[in-house]
Amino acid sequence: TTSSEARISTTHAIIERNDALFWKNKEKFTVAVLGAAGGIGQTLSLLLKQSPRIKALRLYDIAPITPGVAVDLSHINTESEVTGYAGPDQLRDALVGCDLVIIPAGIPRKPGMTRDDLFKINAGIVRDLTVGVAKYCPNAILNIISNPVNSTVPIAVEVLKKYNAFDPRKVLGVTKLDVVRAETFVYGLRKDELQRLRKSISDVTVPVIGGHAGETIIPLLSQMTPKLSKPFEGSELQNLTTRIQNAGTEVVDAKAGAGSATLSMALAAENMATSCLKGLAGESNVIECAYVSSNVIPELPFFASKVKLGVNGVEKVLGLGAMTLFEEQMVKNAIPELRASIEKGVAFAQSS
Ligand code: NAI
Numbered sequence: 001t002t003s004s005e006a007r008i009s010t011t012h013a014i015i016e017r018n019d020a021l022f023w024k025n026k027e028k029f030t031v032a033v034l035g036a037a038g039g040i041g042q043t044l045s046l047l048l049k050q051s052p053r054i055k056a057l058r059l060y061d062i063a064p065i066t067p068g069v070a071v072d073l074s075h076i077n078t079e080s081e082v083t084g085y086a087g088p089d090q091l092r093d094a095l096v097g098c099d100l101v102i103i104p105a106g107i108p109r110k111p112g113m114t115r116d117d118l119f120k121i122n123a124g125i126v127r128d129l130t131v132g133v134a135k136y137c138p139n140a141i142l143n144i145i146s147n148p149v150n151s152t153v154p155i156a157v158e159v160l161k162k163y164n165a166f167d168p169r170k171v172l173g174v175t176k177l178d179v180v181r182a183e184t185f186v187y188g189l190r191k192d193e194l195q196r197l198r199k200s201i202s203d204v205t206v207p208v209i210g211g212h213a214g215e216t217i218i219p220l221l222s223q224m225t226p227k228l229s230k231p232f233e234g235s236e237l238q239n240l241t242t243r244i245q246n247a248g249t250e251v252v253d254a255k256a257g258a259g260s261a262t263l264s265m266a267l268a269a270e271n272m273a274t275s276c277l278k279g280l281a282g283e284s285n286v287i288e289c290a291y292v293s294s295n296v297i298p299e300l301p302f303f304a305s306k307v308k309l310g311v312n313g314v315e316k317v318l319g320l321g322a323m324t325l326f327e328e329q330m331v332k333n334a335i336p337e338l339r340a341s342i343e344k345g346v347a348f349a350q351s352s
Helices: 002-025 039-049 066-074 088-095 115-136 149-162 176-196 234-255 263-280 325-351
Strands: 029-034 054-061 081-086 100-103 141-144 171-173 208-210 217-219 286-293 302-310 313-317
Touching (some): 029 039, 029 088, 029 263, 039 054, 039 066, 039 263, 054 088, 066 081, 081 088, 088 115, 115 141, 115 149, 115 325, 141 149, 141 263, 149 171, 149 286, 149 325, 171 302, 176 208, 176 217, 176 234, 176 263, 176 286, 217 325, 263 286, 263 302, 263 313, 286 313, 302 325
Parallel strands (some): 029 054, 029 100, 054 081, 100 141, 141 171
Antiparallel strands (some): 171 286, 208 217, 286 302, 302 313
């Protein structure tokens, strides 16, 4: 018994030490959602309210309902404090002290619209909100959801440069929904084999690179994990790729004029935010796909690829890895559209 008692007390000591380390590392952060009263914003805020990594959740929108959304969420029995801010006069209070700012503000697509059709309205919204970030929380990490992401990220970067507040590690366009969709569709097509391998849907990973519109959405199905006995090829590969690229339009058409993806997007944004907070807290091996400042493709200043997140945001932009000819061709085809979307954003920001 003495030796088993000794073993037990050693085990307890180890558990206590690990616990202490755990709590010490459990840094909590202040997060703002700009556009918090919208379809994405409200659902995202609900998911973030459940995060143990957040101490303060700030909800900002121009919609007058925003303080009400905050009061509603504040009754949920989790530890973070929720506060609401409505209108530009309150933007400063929403932003001061933020570690992470998530922007889903702006109009969504209706049937027949491309993401670029949103530029006219959303470009100015993202510009103005980023001015707030530059002035009031220039060190915060920025997650930009507002479309067209391929252009709104360059706009935000130009604004931050004007205010001398640009750090390429801290501006991320959120393309995580493309990854979530790719993983869901792949699982649907290969369920039998994955179940035989005792893998669940959450074990499936598919990198998606390029950008976040039409043919700039490039799923790298050859790099999916777990490795499968039968790779995607031929018409199955073509159809799956097209479905991932058009999945947003699938939702837009199904909602028939009432908006675009909000619930799946909120989940994807929450995943992305959690990874950013894990990185900020110093956790290792936090990898996500995001649209960031990059020299992965020499002629493009922005490109979505796998990134490693750390205490300053993007610690490393990872290379594209081995691609099939089909995937290389998709990258080539995406370059002109990406370049045009980037130039459009930069020109808008510089002229306003
Ligand atoms: P929504 O119309 O439901 O909500 C947008 C919210 O933004 C509204 O509450 C509105 O009051 C607010 N807003 C407008 N101007 C503002 C300003 N200047 N400051 C603060 N808030 C402002 O739209 P939803 O469905 O939530 O979509 C939001 C954006 O997210 C759209 O641009 C949409 O295209 C984009 N989106 C991006 C995805 C991605 O994968 N990155 C996926 C799905 C949507």
